[in-house]
Amino acid sequence: MPVPSDLSVTRDTASRRRYRFGPWLALASLLSVLTVGLALAYWVWQPATLRIAVGPAGSDDQTLVAAIAKAFDGKTVDAKGGSVRLVPVESDGTLQSLNLLGAGKTDLAVARGDLTMPPDTNSVAILRRNFVVLWAPTGRKGTPKSKVTEIAALSGRRIGIVGLGDGNLNLLRVILGESGVNPQKVMTSQFGTDRIAEMTQDGTLDAFMMVGALDDKVIAETIAATTRLRGDPKFLSVDVSEAIAERHPLYKSEEIPAGAFAATPQRPDDKIETIAVNHLIVAPSSLSEDAVAAFTRELFAIRPSLAKDLPGASHIQKPDTDKDAALPAHPGAAAFIDGNERSFMDKYSDYIWGAVLLLSGIGSVAAWLRHYLRREERSQNAQHRDRLLTAITSVREANSVDDLASMQSAADDILRETLACHEDGAIEDGDLAAFGLVLAQFHQAIIDRRAVIARTDDTEKPAKPGGAVLQQVPISTAAR
Template sequence: MTDGPGPADTPPKPPRSTARRLTFVMIAGVLAIIGTLAAGYYFAMRPVTLRIAVGPPNSDDIKVVQALSQAFNSPQHSQVRLRPVQTDSASASAQTLADGKAELAIIRGDLDVPKNAQAVATLRKNIVVLWVPPPAKGKGRKAAKITKITQLAGRKIGVVGRTQANVNLLRVILQQYGVDPMKVDILQFPVNEAVEAIRNQKADAYLAAGPANSKITIDAIAASARDGGEPTFLAIDASEAIAQNHPAYEAAEIPAGSLGTANRPEEEVKTISFAHHIVARKGLSESTVAAFTRQLFAVRQTLKNDFPLAAKIETPDTDKDATIPVHPGAAAFVDGEEKTFLDRYSDYIWWSLMALSAMGSLGAWFAGYLKKDERNTNTSQRDRLLEMLKAARHSDSTDELDQMQAEADDILRDTLVCFEHGAIEQGPLTAFNIALEQFHNAIADRKALLLSMPQNLQRAASQFRAAGTA
C-alpha cells in the first residue's frame, strides 16, 4: 500500500467540446446580427416600384408619365421605379388610388380628392379659355353680340373634351354670373372631333381647359376663326370670387398673344385655373416619397425638350391649409429636411449594437459558467498533485514513482488545455508550475535515494512501513 490516492482515483478530464460549442454560438450570433444589418440595408436601399394611375388614354399626362418611367429606369436613379396604370379619366385615377390599386395617381384638383391622397407635386396648371367665334357671313351678326358671360343664357356652349369635370367647371362659371345652367344648351365634343364641330358652327361659344400652350386648345380656337374674323375671348372677371368660393380654382390671366398666331388674344384676359396633381397614398413610406420627389425634379429638366409639360412640374403647396395636404416625404424634400439613411435607421443600428454588446456580455458570463466545472476539476487535479508530492517523498517503489510521474504528465496536459480554454488564468497556472516543479524534484530525489540503497534495505523499509500502517 502507498500513501495517498492511486492513479485510479484521478478525477475525470474536463470536457473540451464546451468551449468550442460556445465559440460557435458566439460566432453564429455575431454573424446573425451582421446579416440582419446587411439585409436591412439591402431592403432599405433596393429600388421600389410604384404604380401610378394616369388617364385618359392618349393624353399628354400619359405621355409624360411614360417618359418619367423611362427616365427613372436609368442607373443614376436607382431608388424608385414607376409602373403606369392606365385609366379612363382623372376621376378613375383618383378612384384607383382610393381603392389601393396604385401608390401614386394624377388627379384634377377640382374633382373629389380621395381621403387617402396627399400631394407630392403639381404636374401642371390649367387655364380656362372661353371664347365666341366670329359670325359667319350671311347669318347676321347675332353671335358677335356675345361679349360677356351674362349673355350666354339661352345659347349653345360647346365643351372641348368628354370629361364631366369640364361641364361642371362651366356650370360653376355660369352660376357665378347668375346664368342658370339649365337655360344653357351644353354640348360636349371629344378632343378628336372638336375641331370639326367648331368648323361646322355647332355652338355659339366654346370652353376649353388645359395647359396654357395646349395644342388642343390652340387648334380649337384656330378652327373657330373664319372669313378673316377673330374669335372674341370672354373674360372671367369674377375669378377672385370663384377662387374664394371654390378653393380648387385660382385667379389667373391669359397673356396676350399666348394662344397661337394672329396675336390671340390681343389683350390680357382674366380667367381661372386649376391644377393636375401627383398625389401619393397616405401611409406610403416617407423615405420612398422623398426619393420619388427628388428623382422627379432631377429628371424634369432633361425631359422638357421632348415634353415641354415636364418643365411645368412644380413643388406642392406645403401650407397647412393647402387644398390637398402635402405628403410628409414630399414636404421633407421641399423643406430640405429629407432624412439620410443614418437618420432613418440610426435607432435600429444603435439597438443592434446594444444587442451585440449585451450578447457579448451574456456570452462572457455563460462562458464563465460553463468553465466552472473545468476550473473545479483543475483545482482537484492540483490538489492531487500536492498529494502525490507528499507521497513521492515516502515512496519505496520506483514503479510507483513512475506511475505518479505519468499521472502528473496527464494533469499537466489537462491544465494547459484549461489555460487555453480560459478556464484558469496566469496566476493559478504559475502556482501549478511551482507545485509541478516541486513534484519533479521530489521524484528525482526519491529515485536517487532508492537507487543508492541495497535491495534488502529497500524491502525491509517497505515491510516496516507496511507493518506500521497496519
C-alpha cells in the same frame, strides 16, 4: 505504489472538449453578424418601386409619365442614396386613377386638383397648370353677329364642353354662379377629345369651353377650327376669378397672355382673366416619406433633360408646402422642397442602434450558451485541481521513482486538458492561476520526493571489498 486513480485522464478527452463548441460558436456568431448587416444594407439601399396610375392611353399625361419612368430607370443612385423605380399603371382617366389610388392598387396618381380625392391624399408635384378657355364664335361674314360677348350673356345659351367627366362641368357651374348666371339656365353638351370635329360643326352651340395647358395644341387647333367654320372667336373673361379663388382655394386666378393660341392673327388679342387648376401627382399621406422625398428629388433633377424632348415637362412645379394649403404637400415632398430632409443618421440611427443592441444581445446569449454548455468542463477541471492537490500527499509517500514518473505523466495530461479548456474559454484566468499554484506545489513535491528517494537508495547500497563504497547515481535522478 500505483498511480492514484484520481489523477487518471485520457488525452482524447481534452481534444474532444477543445473542439466541440469553440469554432462552431464563432462561426455562428460571425454568420449572425453578417446576416443582420446584409439585411440592414439591403433594406436601406434597395430602390423604392412606386406604381403610378395615369391615363387615358396616348394622352400627354401618359407620355410624360412614361418618359419620367424611363429617365428614372437610367438614373443611378444619387449622392443622397435615394433611388426610385416608377411603374406606370394605365387607367381610363383621372377618375379611375384616383379610384385605383384609393383602393391601394397604386402608390401615386395623376389627377386634377379639383376632383374628389381619396381621404388623406397629398400633393407631390404639379405637372402643369390647366387654364379655363371660354370663347364664342362671332359669326362669319354675311351672318348675324353673336350676342355672346361676356359670361353674363350665356344665360339661355348652349355651351360645348370638351371633356366627359364632371370636372369641367362643375368648374363651369362655379364660374357661372360667381358671375351671376344661374347654371340651370345654361345648357351644356359634353364631347370627348375624339369628337372635337363634331363639336366645332354643331351650329347649335353658342360658346365653347376647354381646360388645359396654354401650350396645348388641341386647344389651339380647336379654336382655329371654330374660327374657320363660325368666324373669329370672342374670348370670355372671367372677371370674378379672384373671388372664385378666394372662395374655392383649389382654383387660382390667372391670366391668359395675348397671342397664347395663335401669333398671326394674334389670339387672344389682349390678356384674358381666367381660372386655373393644378394638374398633380398625388399620393396618400401614408406613403413612405423617404420614398416620396427620393421621387420628388429625382423628378426635379431630370426635369431639365426631359424638357428638351417634351416641352410639357417644363411646366412641372413644386407643390404648395404651406400647412393651410387646400391640398397639402406630402411630408416627404415638403421635406425636400423646404430643405428639411433628414440625414442618413437621422433616418436610420434608431435602426443602427437597434442592430447594435441586437448583436450585443446575440453575443450575450452566445456567451451564456457557451458558458452553460461548458459547465461540465469547468466542474471537471475543478475536480482535477482538487485531485492534483490531494495527490501531493501521495507524492510525499511514493517509494519509487517510477511511481513519481507515472504521477508526473498523469499531471501532464491534466495540465494539457486545463490549458485546452482555458484556450477554449471554458475556464477563466483566475481558475488557471489557481490551477498553476497547485501545479507548482505538486512539482515541488515531486522534486523533493525524488531527492529523498535518491538519498535512501545511496544509504542502502552495500560497500565493496577493501572498504570502498561504490557511488551510484539513481536512474531517475540521472534522467532528471
